[in-house]
Amino acid sequence: MKPAPFTHHLPGTVDEAASLLAAHAGEDARILAGGQSLVPTMAFRLARPAHLIDVNRVSDLGTVAVGEDAIGIGALARHGDFHRPVEDGPLGALLSAVVRHIGHYPIRMRGTFCGSLAHADPASEWCLVAATLDARLTARSAGGEREIAAGSFFEWAMVTALAEDELLLRADLPRLAADARWGFCEFARRAGDFALAMALAVYRVEEGAIVEPRVGVGGVEACPRRIPEGEAVLAGRAPGPALFREAGAAVADAVDAVSDVHASALYRGELAGVMVERALADAAR
Amino acid sequence: MTAPRDVSFTVNGEARSVRVEPRKTLADAIREDCGLTGTHLGCEHGVCGACTILLDGAPVRSCLMFAAQAEGAELRTVEGLADGETLHPLQQAFIDCHALQCGFCTPGFLMLAAGVLEREPDIDEEGLREALASNLCRCTGYLNILDAVKAAAAAMKAGPG
Numbered sequence: 130m131k132p133a134p135f136t137h138h139l140p141g142t143v144d145e146a147a148s149l150l151a152a153h154a155g156e157d158a159r160i161l162a163g164g165q166s167l168v169p170t171m172a173f174r175l176a177r178p179a180h181l182i183d184v185n186r187v188s189d190l191g192t193v194a195v196g197e198d199a200i201g202i203g204a205l206a207r208h209g210d211f212h213r214p215v216e217d218g219p220l221g222a223l224l225s226a227v228v229r230h231i232g233h234y235p236i237r238m239r240g241t242f243c244g245s246l247a248h249a250d251p252a253s254e255w256c257l258v259a260a261t262l263d264a265r266l267t268a269r270s271a272g273g274e275r276e277i278a279a280g281s282f283f284e285w286a287m288v289t290a291l292a293e294d295e296l297l298l299r300a301d302l303p304r305l306a307a308d309a310r311w312g313f314c315e316f317a318r319r320a321g322d323f324a325l326a327m328a329l330a331v332y333r334v335e336e337g338a339i340v341e342p343r344v345g346v347g348g349v350e351a352c353p354r355r356i357p358e359g360e361a362v363l364a365g366r367a368p369g370p371a372l373f374r375e376a377g378a379a380v381a382d383a384v385d386a387v388s389d390v391h392a393s394a395l396y397r398g399e400l401a402g403v404m405v406e407r408a409l410a411d412a413a414r
Numbered sequence: 415m416t417a418p419r420d421v422s423f424t425v426n427g428e429a430r431s432v433r434v435e436p437r438k439t440l441a442d443a444i445r446e447d448c449g450l451t452g453t454h455l456g457c458e459h460g461v462c463g464a465c466t467i468l469l470d471g472a473p474v475r476s477c478l479m480f481a482a483q484a485e486g487a488e489l490r491t492v493e494g495l496a497d498g499e500t501l502h503p504l505q506q507a508f509i510d511c512h513a514l515q516c517g518f519c520t521p522g523f524l525m526l527a528a529g530v531l532e533r534e535p536d537i538d539e540e541g542l543r544e545a546l547a548s549n550l551c552r553c554t555g556y557l558n559i560l561d562a563v564k565a566a567a568a569a570m571k572a573g574p575g
């Protein structure tokens with residue numbers, strides 16, 4: 130189908146974009162970033178926004194900036210910008226491995242990191258990365274900027290803490306220690322589909338024991354999140370297949386999985402445990 | 415404005431100016447306003463890849479962009495692949511490897527492969543398989559498409575002649 134009519138705004142600066150949002154908030158004004166989620170929903174007429182505020186030509190919206198402590202990901206950083214590692218450490222490698230699971234090559238040429246976060250699909254890989262690594266998100270409105278922790282950004286499936294007149298300006302991902310290990314695993318029925326469940330695991334090993342474990346699960350509950358029950362199993366113990374299975378089982382028990390046409394809650398919960406086990410094994414490679 | 419607006423870009427090196435409603439997709443503008451019907455439309459929501467074109471060198475789904483977003487862009491479509499009567503190595507390889515049957519998906523696969531090979535000439539087989547999984551083909555079973563793209567990649571590296 131064809132999208133319904135709308136007014137197309139092409140602001141040149143962040144200030145202009147924010148004033149346009151303020152002027153049209155309440156009239157179903159939307160940011161148009163990569164368009165890889167919004168345009169399909171408009172083609173189905175599930176969305177009929179009256180105003181599209183197209184940020185693709187905003188000159189002061191950045192892409193990727195590698196800082197000392199964090200990687201700043203501006204609203205115009207596209208998925209494809211992560212195909213090659215954006216930094217030499219483990220975070221660059223993690224992002225370039227995870228990005229290959231997002232849709233398809235042409236989707237990744239257009240879709241943006243911040244757009245994925247704002248869209249907040251429960252099975253978005255970037256949302257899982259942001260939640261697991263405790264990204265700091267900067268929202269911008271005509272009134273100014275505010276920072277939102279990833280842990281309180283995702284409120285429900287497709288619902289975020291962004292107000293109607295706010296745009297997501299930037300996401301900051303803390304860089305990982307040089308000896309951090311990471312692993313990712315997801316299960317989707319067909320290549321390029323949204324996954325039924327996915328897991329990201331990050332930890333370090335000190336004197337043979339796991340320290341600072343992070344275990345995040347996506348596609349299973351309404352929002353991706355860290356699972357403390359899984360992390361607690363790992364902390365202070367020696368990495369190995371039996372421990373990874375135990376952590377996976379703890380996650381399967383802890384999650385409140387959703388049920389839909391693709392998978393029952395029981396299946397998804399168990400799949401989450403298996404994804405965690407495999408992500409941990411991947412991290413130990 | 416929901417009113418039509420003038421947009422200028424180049425398609426296959428030729429300057430074009432079209433007057434389009436904001437809601438008109440780039441795919442529809444290429445087909446209807448530029449008369450270049452080699453770009454096909456299957457799903458119109460980003461899943462099939464039939465509408466793949468090159469936007470400033472990157473393969474993109476032209477059904478997921480609005481024409482009004484292409485101001486100043488360099489677009490390439492399947493009509494621009496051949497050099498006069500000489501087929502592009504990808505087109506020749508698709509014929510040689512029997513990589514098409516009905517041909518509906520072919521323009522999308524050609525532009526996808528052209529974009530990927532130009533950006534990543536050293537892409538390995540796994541990378542190619544992953545990239546080619548972007549588009550759908552109901553006929554070939556994909557393996558002949560993979561063979562064709564591998565053959566074309568070798569030919570493109572060897573250079574013309």
Ligand SMILES: Cc1cc2nc3c(=O)[nH]c(=O)nc-3n(C[C@H](O)[C@H](O)[C@H](O)COP(=O)(O)OP(=O)(O)OC[C@H]3O[C@@H](n4cnc5c(N)ncnc54)[C@H](O)[C@@H]3O)c2cc1C
Nearest residue numbers: 160162163164165166167232240241244245247253297460
């Ligand atoms: C065939 C196909 C397969 C896909 N598979 C996957 C997949 O496996 N995993 C995955 O994660 N995604 C997948 N996607 C979605 C893709 O990753 C999108 O790029 C992403 O979800 C949205 O980013 P965007 O830049 O395209 O945003 P848009 O489509 O432009 O916008 C999406 C929503 O976010 C809002 N928005 C965008 N940017 C901002 C901002 N800076 N501030 C505030 N609001 C904003 C928009 O208003 C809109 O509501 C797929 C898409 C397609 C078409």
Ligand code: FES
Nearest residue numbers: 456457458463477
């Ligand atoms: S028509 Fe564009 S992806 Fe199917």
Ligand code: FES
Nearest residue numbers: 515517551552553
């Ligand atoms: S050749 Fe018929 S769809 Fe691919």
